[in-house]
Amino acid sequence: MKPLIKGLALNYPVKVFATGFVVLTLLSIPLFWFRFLCESSLAVRMPDDAKGVSIRPSGLVPPELEDDPNVVIHSIVSASIHSELPQSLGIFDYFIARFPGERRSNVYFFSSERDCMYFDKKTGQIVRFYTDKQTMPDKTTREKIVQLYIGPEGVSETPGRTLGRFIEPIIDRGSARDFILYDKKLRCFFKIGFNQRTVIKGPKLGKDFPPHKPIQIGQLSKTTFELHYLDWTPPQIKVPDKKDPNRTDLRTELKPIIPTFHDCDAGPYLLVLDETGRVDLLDKETLEFVTGAPELPGVAGRLPGPETYFGPKGSVTPRELLDYEVWPLSLTTYFFENPEEVRVTFGDPSFLFKRSPARVERKYLGMFAAGLSRDGTALALAVFDENGREIKTEYSRLPKQEGRYTTYVESSKAVFFGAPWSPVLTIGKFLAENLHPPILSVASYFTASAFEADAGHRALFFLPNSFIAMMGRERSENIAERFMSALWFILPSIILAICLAWRVSKDAVVVGLSENARMYWIIGTLAFGLTAYITYRLTRPKITLVTCLNCGKMRRPDMAKCHRCKSDWHVPELTPPAWRVLKGAEEVDGGSTADAKETVAE
Amino acid sequence: MFALIKREIQDHIVYFIGAAVFSAVFIIMSISLIHQYDPKVPPVFSIGLGIPAVTIVIFGICAMGATQMYLDKTRKISALLSTLAVSRSRILLARIITGILAILILLVPQTIASGILLRIFTPPIPMFPGMVFEISLVVFLMAFACYCIGLQAGWNSNPLTPSLGALFLTCIFIPLILIKGFGVHIVVILVLFIAASLIRTWRTFMTTSL
Numbered sequence: 001m002k003p004l005i006k007g008l009a010l011n012y013p014v015k016v017f018a019t020g021f022v023v024l025t026l027l028s029i030p031l032f033w034f035r036f037l038c039e040s041s042l043a044v045r046m047p048d049d050a051k052g053v054s055i056r057p058s059g060l061v062p063p064e065l066e067d068d069p070n071v072v073i074h075s076i077v078s079a080s081i082h083s084e085l086p087q088s089l090g091i092f093d094y095f096i097a098r099f100p101g102e103r104r105s106n107v108y109f110f111s112s113e114r115d116c117m118y119f120d121k122k123t124g125q126i127v128r129f130y131t132d133k134q135t136m137p138d139k140t141t142r143e144k145i146v147q148l149y150i151g152p153e154g155v156s157e158t159p160g161r162t163l164g165r166f167i168e169p170i171i172d173r174g175s176a177r178d179f180i181l182y183d184k185k186l187r188c189f190f191k192i193g194f195n196q197r198t199v200i201k202g203p204k205l206g207k208d209f210p211p212h213k214p215i216q217i218g219q220l221s222k223t224t225f226e227l228h229y230l231d232w233t234p235p236q237i238k239v240p241d242k243k244d245p246n247r248t249d250l251r252t253e254l255k256p257i258i259p260t261f262h263d264c265d266a267g268p269y270l271l272v273l274d275e276t277g278r279v280d281l282l283d284k285e286t287l288e289f290v291t292g293a294p295e296l297p298g299v300a301g302r303l304p305g306p307e308t309y310f311g312p313k314g315s316v317t318p319r320e321l322l323d324y325e326v327w328p329l330s331l332t333t334y335f336f337e338n339p340e341e342v343r344v345t346f347g348d349p350s351f352l353f354k355r356s357p358a359r360v361e362r363k364y365l366g367m368f369a370a371g372l373s374r375d376g377t378a379l380a381l382a383v384f385d386e387n388g389r390e391i392k393t394e395y396s397r398l399p400k401q402e403g404r405y406t407t408y409v410e411s412s413k414a415v416f417f418g419a420p421w422s423p424v425l426t427i428g429k430f431l432a433e434n435l436h437p438p439i440l441s442v443a444s445y446f447t448a449s450a451f452e453a454d455a456g457h458r459a460l461f462f463l464p465n466s467f468i469a470m471m472g473r474e475r476s477e478n479i480a481e482r483f484m485s486a487l488w489f490i491l492p493s494i495i496l497a498i499c500l501a502w503r504v505s506k507d508a509v510v511v512g513l514s515e516n517a518r519m520y521w522i523i524g525t526l527a528f529g530l531t532a533y534i535t536y537r538l539t540r541p542k543i544t545l546v547t548c549l550n551c552g553k554m555r556r557p558d559m560a561k562c563h564r565c566k567s568d569w570h571v572p573e574l575t576p577p578a579w580r581v582l583k584g585a586e587e588v589d590g591g592s593t594a595d596a597k598e599t600v601a602e
Numbered sequence: 603m604f605a606l607i608k609r610e611i612q613d614h615i616v617y618f619i620g621a622a623v624f625s626a627v628f629i630i631m632s633i634s635l636i637h638q639y640d641p642k643v644p645p646v647f648s649i650g651l652g653i654p655a656v657t658i659v660i661f662g663i664c665a666m667g668a669t670q671m672y673l674d675k676t677r678k679i680s681a682l683l684s685t686l687a688v689s690r691s692r693i694l695l696a697r698i699i700t701g702i703l704a705i706l707i708l709l710v711p712q713t714i715a716s717g718i719l720l721r722i723f724t725p726p727i728p729m730f731p732g733m734v735f736e737i738s739l740v741v742f743l744m745a746f747a748c749y750c751i752g753l754q755a756g757w758n759s760n761p762l763t764p765s766l767g768a769l770f771l772t773c774i775f776i777p778l779i780l781i782k783g784f785g786v787h788i789v790v791i792l793v794l795f796i797a798a799s800l801i802r803t804w805r806t807f808m809t810t811s812l
Contacts, residue, residue: 014801015805018797018801019802025794026775029775029777033777089783090779090781090783090785091782091783094783094784094785098730110725110727116727118728121731458783
């Protein structure tokens with residue numbers, strides 16, 4: 001049953017696909033906002049008790065300090081979720097990521113034009129500006145702006161090819177004077193000394209086991225505009241109020257047992273985050289990975305996997321976390337000229353001392369690592385000792401009082417049902433996900449872990465934060481069982497698609513689409529649901545139907561046969577009439593009308 | 603072809619004047635904003651001012667597309683032109699080129715001015731590498747996509763459908779910038795959307811009876 005207009009048959013699929021994409025895009029945007037509204041509201045309404053997690057005592061403080069009789073509050077490490085989902089929108093991410101010091105910026109830091117450092121892609125060198133005070137012969141000081149160019153082969157005040165080229169450098173952004181750099185392409189660590197103007201090149205990373213693919217060094221965190229805070233407080237002791245030291249009975253102040261300056265300093269080491277989520281220790285002097293315990297060679301720890309809606313996740317990669325932060329803890333011992341004068345501190349607050357110590361000993365104690373789940377609803381906090389052994393891991397949970405007992409619900413579950421109106425918002429999110437094309441929901445299931453966690457919050461077509469995608473990341477059941485149970489999450493979507501496909505099929509018969517076209521439309525509607533239905537309504541042939549003389553149903557006039565009964569056109573044959581109007585009739589002047597009629601009849 | 607483009611420009615000269623005026627306003631705005639520039643602070647104020655301004659402009663571009671098609675439909679312009687030695691594909695092509703010209707009149711001076719201003723007033727370090735180009739490209743594509751929406755919505759005899767339809771669809775579409783930012787993803791989506799919209803418009807325009 002071919003249409004009489006052949007061009008229509010050829011161009012129809014093109015028009016359908018074009019219209020389909022337009023509809024898909026225009027439908028996905030309001031659905032995105034609806035999901036975003038529900039998810040933001042859920043995050044805001046999340047119970048406060050479920051937002052935080054803490055470990056006390058923190059486990060890394062040496063026992064002689066932690067168990068000191070003067071200690072009134074033990075050390076504590078805590079992390080909390082900050083529900084600021086709008087920051088995950090693309091426009092904010094675009095600008096934030098290009099802000100100096102952020103992941104898309106080549107400017108490592110910028111205080112002023114006289115104090116900044118950036119990577120010049122054209123020359124492949126790092127450019128550093130700083131102000132140096134010079135003492136002149138007449139003993140006056142003069143400020144001089146120093147501009148240094150740093151390449152893998154050296155440091156110079158003028159750019160040049162002899163310095164070599166960095167290709168894809170990542171730097172320890174925590175320090176500004178001397179810093180360590182890793183080049184992803186050259187696969188080497190470099191130690192840059194500004195004062196000595198030296199570049200020390202470390203050994204090239206081989207394909208040893210475990211393979212190293214560093215993605216961040218030094219200060220390990222995903223965003224500056226944090227979604228969660230990680231905080232550590234040292235053991236606290238009571239001291240009399242300085243304002244009124246005589247009245248020790250009244251107010252007292254709390255202060256750390258030893259001076260503390262927490263600057264993400266790992267003592268003699270540097271933390272290196274691998275793309276697998278493992279955190280390694282790099283020796284700052286030798287620029288080689290530390291070889292520690294035989295079972296954990298040089299591993300400082302790893303990013304903890306938060307408990308998701310469908311259970312805990314043992315290991316995660318940085319890509320899978322919406323945010324993470326790692327804090328090392330180090331103990332520094334300063335020995336002064338007087339052998340009895342020894343000062344012990346957490347971190348490296350040496351700049352606070354008026355006198356320079358004779359000798360400094362730095363000891364790495366371990367690290368704290370916090371990870372925020374992909375959807376921003378669950379937090380995990382882990383403590384690792386100096387050998388990389390996990391001391392303790394805590395997950396964000398909502399305490400619930402049930403009679404005399406307190407039960408704990410995972411925050412990833414509490415967010416959906418634990419707060420007032422949360423169930424309504426959860427249903428709203430669920431329905432919005434079910435208006436999405438079923439085939440894209442299924443694709444979201446299979447590609448659940450492929451997307452960067454941050455990008456999942458601005459996804460239009462694939463939905464990595466949907467319920468079905470959450471199920472896709474679950475690894476406990478076997479593949480078939482998991483997939484079948486995942487389909488339950490898009491059951492309304494499947495039912496809707498079947499209903500719409502039935503309607504399309506019925507209408508396609510009426511408008512006279514061919515068998516093949518009907519089949520394609522049914523498959524398309526089952527796959528794309530509402531999008532396909534709207535596309536069908538916009539592209540269905542708009543032809544005025546006529547009544548078929550054979551079956552009495554409406555048929556298309558542009559087809560050779562009736563698409564309902566397959567009968568041919570019963571068009572009356574256009575036989576010319578036997579009569580004709582002759583010019584002569586007008587010429588019968590004065591003749592009667594009857595005569596004229598006779599003439600016509602002839 | 604040039605005659606057709608010239609006729610289209612003459613018919614919609616208001617939009618071209620508007621584009622030139624807005625372009626001048628944007629350049630003045632950029633000059634005043636660059637004085638408050640602080641590399642340590644995110645350009646929140648500029649973004650806050652820029653988004654509504656860009657939105658108004660994009661609505662205008664969309665209105666141009668809708669007007670072009672609506673006037674053609676109601677005044678039978680292409681029906682008349684088809685009686686001359688002009689094909690319908692050329693009429694539509696001239697129309698689309700006119701739309702692109704209007705968008706370029708609006709954006710090109712602004713882009714050049716932004717580039718120059720950033721070079722003059724910002725520190726001589728690669729603070730925003732490629733940012734002006736990326737933002738301008740996305741705004742251009744967004745404006746063109748909305749123009750295409752206007753072309754589709756405007757092909758209607760009822761005056762209410764083109765105006766409200768185009769307005770509604772543009773309102774839905776513009777927030778795509780908020781969702782995706784100015785990166786590669788939005789460029790891909792916009793290019794595909796523009797291609798799909800042009801195919802749809804082309805098919806509709808070519809197969810509709812005069």
